[in-house]
Amino acid sequence: MSELFTNNLVWTGGAQTNWSGLLNIAKNALGDAGRFADHRVLFVVDDNRQALAAVIYGLTNCLDWGVIERSRLTPEVEVRCYENGVWPVPIAGSATVTAPATVDHVHGRITVLTSGSTGLLKLIAHDRETLNTFDRMKQADTQTWFLPFQIGSYAWYQMVMLGLLVERQNLYAAETGDLAASFERALATGQITAISSTPTFWRFVLLATDRDVLQVSPINSISIGGEVVDQAILDQLRNIYPKAIIRHIYASSETGAAIVVSDGLAGFPVRVLNDPQRKIGVKVEDGRLFIRSKYCTRTSGGDWVDTGDLIEIRNDRVYFCGRSGTTMINVGGQKAFTHDVEAHLMSHPTVAWTKVTARKAPLVGHLPIAAVVLKAPMEQEQAEQMLVAHCTGKLADYAIPRLWQFLEGIPLSSSLKS
Amino acid sequence: MDAGEILDLMNLVVTKRGLPAISDMALSTRDAKFRSLDFSEVALRIEDKIGRELSFDAAEMRRIVTVKDVVDFFTEASRAA
Numbered sequence: 001m002s003e004l005f006t007n008n009l010v011w012t013g014g015a016q017t018n019w020s021g022l023l024n025i026a027k028n029a030l031g032d033a034g035r036f037a038d039h040r041v042l043f044v045v046d047d048n049r050q051a052l053a054a055v056i057y058g059l060t061n062c063l064d065w066g067v068i069e070r071s072r073l074t075p076e077v078e079v080r081c082y083e084n085g086v087w088p089v090p091i092a093g094s095a096t097v098t099a100p101a102t103v104d105h106v107h108g109r110i111t112v113l114t115s116g117s118t119g120l121l122k123l124i125a126h127d128r129e130t131l132n133t134f135d136r137m138k139q140a141d142t143q144t145w146f147l148p149f150q151i152g153s154y155a156w157y158q159m160v161m162l163g164l165l166v167e168r169q170n171l172y173a174a175e176t177g178d179l180a181a182s183f184e185r186a187l188a189t190g191q192i193t194a195i196s197s198t199p200t201f202w203r204f205v206l207l208a209t210d211r212d213v214l215q216v217s218p219i220n221s222i223s224i225g226g227e228v229v230d231q232a233i234l235d236q237l238r239n240i241y242p243k244a245i246i247r248h249i250y251a252s253s254e255t256g257a258a259i260v261v262s263d264g265l266a267g268f269p270v271r272v273l274n275d276p277q278r279k280i281g282v283k284v285e286d287g288r289l290f291i292r293s294k295y296c297t298r299t300s301g302g303d304w305v306d307t308g309d310l311i312e313i314r315n316d317r318v319y320f321c322g323r324s325g326t327t328m329i330n331v332g333g334q335k336a337f338t339h340d341v342e343a344h345l346m347s348h349p350t351v352a353w354t355k356v357t358a359r360k361a362p363l364v365g366h367l368p369i370a371a372v373v374l375k376a377p378m379e380q381e382q383a384e385q386m387l388v389a390h391c392t393g394k395l396a397d398y399a400i401p402r403l404w405q406f407l408e409g410i411p412l413s414s415s416l417k418s
Numbered sequence: 419m420d421a422g423e424i425l426d427l428m429n430l431v432v433t434k435r436g437l438p439a440i441s442d443m444a445l446s447t448r449d450a451k452f453r454s455l456d457f458s459e460v461a462l463r464i465e466d467k468i469g470r471e472l473s474f475d476a477a478e479m480r481r482i483v484t485v486k487d488v489v490d491f492f493t494e495a496s497r498a499a
Contacts, residue, residue: 359462362474363457363458384434388434397455398455402459
């Protein structure tokens with residue numbers, strides 16, 4: 001089992017500590033771990049300090065555990081926990097719910113709650129090995145990673161395991177509340193050297209934060225994933241951080257991190273498909289991406305996992321077109337892929353963010369419509385004409401959005417996706 | 419909605435594509451370069467203005483030949499309850 005690097009540094013609420021310090025916090029709050037030994041526990045926390053303390057407590061005691069933010073523990077989640085024999089235990093204060101009859105108990109299991117792309121809440125079973133997707137970084141240089149993700153999400157656990165299982169990898173946890181302001185404060189400390197986040201996070205930050213503020217911190221490593229990564233966002237980050245290594249990573253809570261690309265281009269090289277030398281198998285069937293990996297969840301049993309992601313091969317490059325059933329718009333029998341349209345719109349210099357969806361329409365069935373955030377406000381009609389002109393001749397006529405909604409700010413979900 | 423408002427919407431849609439505004443109502447939709455995608459867009463813009471979905475008579479729609487036919491069709495459809 002991987003070693004825990006408890007001397008790695010952790011910043012929470014702007015204060016510096018390490019994992020040993022966090023373990024003491026958890027011991028003081030939760031006491032002897034023996035009372036959790038036969039239960040599947042979900043530690044209920046208010047902030048990253050408590051959450052990270054719960055992580056080191058769960059791991060060192062080899063509990064069957066998970067973490068959830070108090071604000072996410074809705075009645076629906078409580079019912080889901082009860083059905084699965086999961087016991088919600090607040091790290092501060094006493095338990096309000098008695099321990100349910102444990103359906104099954106597995107030492108070392110880590111429960112990750114995800115609503116995934118389907119919106120249906122799922123309890124995904126992982127352990128420290130399946131969440132340790134950075135085991136190829138044994139010789140990594142010292143880094144301090146900004147941790148922007150929602151407590152208890154898959155991406156959050158991945159980053160936390162990096163901070164615990166890889167030597168010299170420190171974490172700077174975002175404060176709850178205004179994420180852009182928290183990021184600015186973190187950058188101002190000059191500590192942040194690395195960040196892993198989503199394209200939407202960067203679009204949000206690039207719109208809200210001045211370029212000279214972004215360049216204050218010596219960031220040398222940027223990882224992007226969780227959503228389709230387009231060329232425009234890669235180019236913008238390269239422009240701001242010319243010396244940084246910029247990787248985009250294909251990962252999901254079911255398959256773990258599967259494809260890492262660092263050549264500065266969107267998509268990934270076609271040679272990755274069916275490569276017998278790769279430890280993580282990648283193949284395409286019927287235009288869908290399949291992954292086989294040791295990082296897949298316990299339930300996959302080592303088989304190929306259908307990711308549900310649609311792909312297209314163009315000029316020896318594999319591009320993501322979105323998810324099956326949600327990102328293809330049928331316009332009078334022609335197929336328009338929302339991610340292609342979004343990627344093209346994002347290549348316009350005035351566009352900060354966009355989301356393309358379908359709207360039911362007579363005669364042709366559906367039409368693409370676009371919500372857009374511009375970097376500077378413009379008159380609606382002028383903005384529409386500008387963007388239609390940008391699309392004409394580059395996208396098929398049926399793929400050009402027909403109705404446009406111009407928003408004032410980028411909608412940012414708790415998973416930092418849009 | 420009246421005929422003038424509907425022609426304005428049609429012109430908003432075609433001029434956005436860089437085409438000249440339509441002034442001759444007798445022009446065929448083909449000559450005016452007013453296509454099925456434009457027809458659908460105008461329908462959605464009308465729905466947004468009147469606050470409800472339009473209901474169509476498919477047989478009426480098939481009889482459309484000229485710009486005036488489109489205007490009359492949408493005038494009637496936007497009036498129907």
